[in-house]
Amino acid sequence: MTKQITLDDIVISITKKKIKNLHLKIYPPDGTVKISAPLWMNMDQINAFVLSKSDWIKQQRTFFQEQRREPSRAYLDQENHLVWGNPYVLNVIETAHRPKVDMQDNHLFLHIPIGANEEKRAMILHAWYRDQLKQAIPPLIAKWEPCMNVKVEQFFIQRMKTRWGSCNPRSRNIRLNTELAKKPFTCLEYVVIHEMVHLLEPSHNARFKSLMTEFMPQWRFHRGELNQSGLS
Numbered sequence: 460m461t462k463q464i465t466l467d468d469i470v471i472s473i474t475k476k477k478i479k480n481l482h483l484k485i486y487p488p489d490g491t492v493k494i495s496a497p498l499w500m501n502m503d504q505i506n507a508f509v510l511s512k513s514d515w516i517k518q519q520r521t522f523f524q525e526q527r528r529e530p531s532r533a534y535l536d537q538e539n540h541l542v543w544g545n546p547y548v549l550n551v552i553e554t555a556h557r558p559k560v561d562m563q564d565n566h567l568f569l570h571i572p573i574g575a576n577e578e579k580r581a582m583i584l585h586a587w588y589r590d591q592l593k594q595a596i597p598p599l600i601a602k603w604e605p606c607m608n609v610k611v612e613q614f615f616i617q618r619m620k621t622r623w624g625s626c627n628p629r630s631r632n633i634r635l636n637t638e639l640a641k642k643p644f645t646c647l648e649y650v651v652i653h654e655m656v657h658l659l660e661p662s663h664n665a666r667f668k669s670l671m672t673e674f675m676p677q678w679r680f681h682r683g684e685l686n687q688s689g690l691s
Contacts, residue, residue: 464506466492466513469520473505481508483516486621490520522686534580540567542591544643551580560587585618588640592616595644596635599651606674609658623685624650626657633657642688649681 462473471492482495496505509516532538539546547567554570560583561568571580593616600611612631619625619636623646626633633654639647652675660667671678 462502464502464509466509466516469516471509471516473502475500481505483508483512484621485516485519490522492516492520532581534569534577534584540584541641542567543640544646558583560584585637588637589616591640592635592637592647595640595647596651599648600655603652603655603674607655607659609655611655611658624654626654626661628658628661631658642685646681646685649675649678649685652678 461475464471464473469492471494473494473496475498476495478495478497481497481500484493484495485491486493494505494509532540534549534551536549536551538549540549541547542562545565547562547565550566550568552568552570553573553575555573556570558572558575559570561570567584569580569584571583575583596614596616600614604610610631611633613633615632615634616637617634618638619634622636623639624633624635633651635647635650635654639650653671656667656670656674659670675681
Protein backbone atom coordinates (compact mmCIF):
# COMPACT_ATOMS: atom_id res chain seq x y z
CA MET A 460 0.00 0.00 0.00
CA THR A 461 1.54 3.32 -1.11
CA LYS A 462 0.35 6.81 -0.16
CA GLN A 463 1.74 10.31 -0.51
CA ILE A 464 2.06 13.19 1.90
CA THR A 465 3.58 16.62 1.39
CA LEU A 466 6.09 18.57 3.44
CA ASP A 467 5.81 22.15 2.19
CA ASP A 468 6.31 21.49 -1.56
CA ILE A 469 8.05 18.12 -1.10
CA VAL A 470 6.07 15.04 -2.10
CA ILE A 471 6.91 12.03 0.08
CA SER A 472 5.93 8.47 -0.87
CA ILE A 473 4.82 6.24 2.01
CA THR A 474 4.83 2.45 1.57
CA LYS A 475 3.52 0.10 4.27
CA LYS A 476 5.50 -3.13 4.62
CA LYS A 477 5.97 -6.09 6.94
CA ILE A 478 8.93 -4.48 8.74
CA LYS A 479 9.67 -3.62 12.35
CA ASN A 480 10.98 -0.08 11.99
CA LEU A 481 10.35 2.98 9.85
CA HIS A 482 12.94 3.77 7.17
CA LEU A 483 13.48 7.16 5.51
CA LYS A 484 15.55 7.43 2.32
CA ILE A 485 16.39 10.32 0.02
CA TYR A 486 17.61 9.50 -3.49
CA PRO A 487 19.79 11.43 -5.92
CA PRO A 488 19.84 13.20 -8.25
CA ASP A 489 16.73 15.26 -7.40
CA GLY A 490 16.23 14.29 -3.75
CA THR A 491 13.20 12.01 -4.08
CA VAL A 492 11.93 11.14 -0.59
CA LYS A 493 10.54 7.69 0.24
CA ILE A 494 9.45 6.18 3.53
CA SER A 495 8.90 2.51 4.34
CA ALA A 496 6.67 2.12 7.41
CA PRO A 497 5.49 -0.88 9.44
CA LEU A 498 1.95 -2.03 8.78
CA TRP A 499 0.90 -1.15 12.34
CA MET A 500 1.98 2.50 12.12
CA ASN A 501 -0.81 5.00 11.44
CA MET A 502 -0.54 8.17 9.35
CA ASP A 503 -0.54 10.47 12.38
CA GLN A 504 2.59 8.75 13.64
CA ILE A 505 4.21 8.93 10.21
CA ASN A 506 3.36 12.62 9.86
CA ALA A 507 4.85 13.32 13.27
CA PHE A 508 8.04 11.52 12.25
CA VAL A 509 8.27 13.50 8.99
CA LEU A 510 7.85 16.79 10.86
CA SER A 511 10.60 15.80 13.29
CA LYS A 512 12.92 15.16 10.33
CA SER A 513 11.82 18.12 8.19
CA ASP A 514 15.04 20.14 8.53
CA TRP A 515 17.19 17.11 7.74
CA ILE A 516 15.04 16.18 4.72
CA LYS A 517 15.36 19.70 3.29
CA GLN A 518 19.11 19.78 3.89
CA GLN A 519 19.63 16.43 2.17
CA ARG A 520 17.48 17.42 -0.81
CA THR A 521 19.43 20.64 -1.21
CA PHE A 522 22.70 18.71 -0.99
CA PHE A 523 21.67 16.30 -3.76
CA GLN A 524 20.24 19.02 -5.99
CA GLU A 525 23.39 21.13 -5.71
CA GLN A 526 25.78 18.27 -6.41
CA ARG A 527 27.61 18.42 -9.68
CA ARG A 528 26.63 15.46 -11.83
CA GLU A 529 28.81 13.99 -14.52
CA PRO A 530 27.41 14.68 -17.99
CA SER A 531 25.84 11.73 -19.77
CA ARG A 532 28.11 9.87 -22.13
CA ALA A 533 27.48 8.42 -25.61
CA TYR A 534 30.92 6.69 -25.78
CA LEU A 535 31.96 8.44 -28.95
CA ASP A 536 35.29 9.74 -30.21
CA GLN A 537 36.70 12.80 -28.44
CA GLU A 538 34.55 12.48 -25.32
CA ASN A 539 36.31 13.11 -22.02
CA HIS A 540 36.25 10.25 -19.51
CA LEU A 541 37.80 10.35 -16.05
CA VAL A 542 40.35 7.86 -14.73
CA TRP A 543 41.64 8.40 -11.18
CA GLY A 544 40.43 11.98 -11.32
CA ASN A 545 42.15 12.89 -14.59
CA PRO A 546 40.39 13.49 -17.94
CA TYR A 547 41.22 11.23 -20.88
CA VAL A 548 40.11 11.65 -24.49
CA LEU A 549 38.20 8.63 -25.75
CA ASN A 550 39.22 7.06 -29.05
CA VAL A 551 36.80 4.40 -30.33
CA ILE A 552 38.32 1.64 -32.48
CA GLU A 553 36.19 -1.03 -34.12
CA THR A 554 37.88 -4.41 -34.20
CA ALA A 555 37.21 -8.06 -35.02
CA HIS A 556 39.32 -9.03 -32.02
CA ARG A 557 38.47 -9.21 -28.33
CA PRO A 558 37.15 -5.92 -26.86
CA LYS A 559 39.59 -4.08 -24.62
CA VAL A 560 40.61 -0.69 -23.29
CA ASP A 561 44.12 0.74 -23.51
CA MET A 562 45.34 3.89 -21.79
CA GLN A 563 48.20 5.91 -23.22
CA ASP A 564 49.23 9.47 -22.42
CA ASN A 565 45.93 11.35 -22.10
CA HIS A 566 43.93 8.99 -24.31
CA LEU A 567 41.67 6.00 -23.69
CA PHE A 568 41.49 3.61 -26.63
CA LEU A 569 38.18 1.73 -26.56
CA HIS A 570 38.37 -1.34 -28.81
CA ILE A 571 34.82 -2.48 -29.59
CA PRO A 572 33.16 -5.10 -31.81
CA ILE A 573 32.18 -3.78 -35.23
CA GLY A 574 28.82 -2.06 -35.00
CA ALA A 575 28.69 -2.12 -31.17
CA ASN A 576 25.98 0.18 -29.84
CA GLU A 577 26.20 2.64 -26.95
CA GLU A 578 25.13 0.05 -24.37
CA LYS A 579 27.84 -2.40 -25.47
CA ARG A 580 30.50 0.32 -25.43
CA ALA A 581 29.44 1.33 -21.93
CA MET A 582 29.63 -2.29 -20.73
CA ILE A 583 33.18 -2.69 -22.05
CA LEU A 584 34.40 0.51 -20.40
CA HIS A 585 32.56 -0.29 -17.17
CA ALA A 586 34.27 -3.71 -17.03
CA TRP A 587 37.61 -1.98 -17.49
CA TYR A 588 36.89 0.39 -14.59
CA ARG A 589 36.07 -2.65 -12.44
CA ASP A 590 39.42 -4.19 -13.37
CA GLN A 591 41.23 -1.01 -12.33
CA LEU A 592 39.61 -1.24 -8.90
CA LYS A 593 40.29 -4.98 -8.59
CA GLN A 594 43.98 -4.18 -8.98
CA ALA A 595 44.00 -1.10 -6.76
CA ILE A 596 41.96 -2.27 -3.76
CA PRO A 597 43.92 -5.32 -2.44
CA PRO A 598 47.14 -3.33 -1.80
CA LEU A 599 45.14 -0.71 0.11
CA ILE A 600 43.45 -3.33 2.27
CA ALA A 601 46.80 -5.01 2.90
CA LYS A 602 48.28 -1.63 3.85
CA TRP A 603 45.60 -0.75 6.40
CA GLU A 604 44.79 -4.13 7.97
CA PRO A 605 47.89 -4.18 10.23
CA CYS A 606 47.47 -0.48 11.06
CA MET A 607 43.90 -1.03 12.25
CA ASN A 608 44.37 -4.58 13.49
CA VAL A 609 41.35 -5.76 11.49
CA LYS A 610 40.78 -8.35 8.79
CA VAL A 611 38.66 -7.85 5.66
CA GLU A 612 37.28 -11.21 4.57
CA GLN A 613 36.13 -10.14 1.11
CA PHE A 614 35.60 -7.03 -0.95
CA PHE A 615 33.05 -6.53 -3.71
CA ILE A 616 32.81 -3.95 -6.48
CA GLN A 617 29.41 -2.88 -7.74
CA ARG A 618 27.42 0.03 -9.04
CA MET A 619 25.74 2.03 -6.29
CA LYS A 620 23.30 4.87 -6.79
CA THR A 621 23.53 6.59 -3.42
CA ARG A 622 26.80 5.65 -1.68
CA TRP A 623 30.50 5.18 -2.32
CA GLY A 624 30.87 2.08 -0.17
CA SER A 625 29.37 -0.09 2.53
CA CYS A 626 30.52 -2.50 5.21
CA ASN A 627 29.00 -5.55 6.85
CA PRO A 628 30.81 -5.84 10.21
CA ARG A 629 29.38 -9.30 10.86
CA SER A 630 30.69 -10.89 7.67
CA ARG A 631 33.66 -8.47 7.59
CA ASN A 632 32.95 -7.73 3.94
CA ILE A 633 33.16 -4.34 2.27
CA ARG A 634 31.57 -3.10 -0.96
CA LEU A 635 32.94 -0.31 -3.13
CA ASN A 636 31.33 1.70 -5.91
CA THR A 637 32.67 1.17 -9.44
CA GLU A 638 32.57 4.96 -9.89
CA LEU A 639 35.56 5.28 -7.56
CA ALA A 640 37.87 4.38 -10.46
CA LYS A 641 36.95 7.78 -11.93
CA LYS A 642 37.85 9.72 -8.78
CA PRO A 643 41.29 10.70 -7.42
CA PHE A 644 43.11 7.71 -5.93
CA THR A 645 43.14 9.38 -2.52
CA CYS A 646 39.33 9.29 -2.59
CA LEU A 647 39.41 5.53 -3.11
CA GLU A 648 41.77 5.17 -0.17
CA TYR A 649 39.48 7.34 1.96
CA VAL A 650 36.48 5.10 1.21
CA VAL A 651 38.49 1.93 1.88
CA ILE A 652 39.62 3.33 5.25
CA HIS A 653 36.07 4.51 6.01
CA GLU A 654 34.59 1.06 5.45
CA MET A 655 37.41 -0.70 7.31
CA VAL A 656 36.93 1.59 10.32
CA HIS A 657 33.38 0.28 10.45
CA LEU A 658 34.91 -3.08 11.44
CA LEU A 659 36.01 -1.29 14.62
CA GLU A 660 32.98 0.98 15.02
CA PRO A 661 29.76 0.18 13.08
CA SER A 662 28.12 3.59 13.58
CA HIS A 663 29.17 7.11 12.60
CA ASN A 664 29.55 8.28 16.18
CA ALA A 665 32.31 10.29 17.86
CA ARG A 666 34.51 7.21 18.18
CA PHE A 667 34.21 6.54 14.45
CA LYS A 668 35.23 10.11 13.63
CA SER A 669 38.13 9.91 16.09
CA LEU A 670 39.38 6.72 14.45
CA MET A 671 39.07 8.26 11.00
CA THR A 672 41.14 11.23 12.13
CA GLU A 673 43.74 8.89 13.63
CA PHE A 674 44.16 6.88 10.44
CA MET A 675 43.57 9.66 7.89
CA PRO A 676 43.78 13.19 9.33
CA GLN A 677 42.53 14.76 6.07
CA TRP A 678 39.51 12.46 5.72
CA ARG A 679 36.99 15.31 5.81
CA PHE A 680 38.69 16.95 2.83
CA HIS A 681 38.47 13.73 0.78
CA ARG A 682 34.85 13.23 1.83
CA GLY A 683 34.05 16.73 0.60
CA GLU A 684 35.94 16.10 -2.63
CA LEU A 685 33.81 13.03 -3.32
CA ASN A 686 30.55 14.71 -2.37
CA GLN A 687 31.29 17.68 -4.60
CA SER A 688 32.13 15.51 -7.60
CA GLY A 689 28.92 13.52 -7.27
CA LEU A 690 27.87 10.20 -8.74
CA SER A 691 27.22 9.63 -12.43
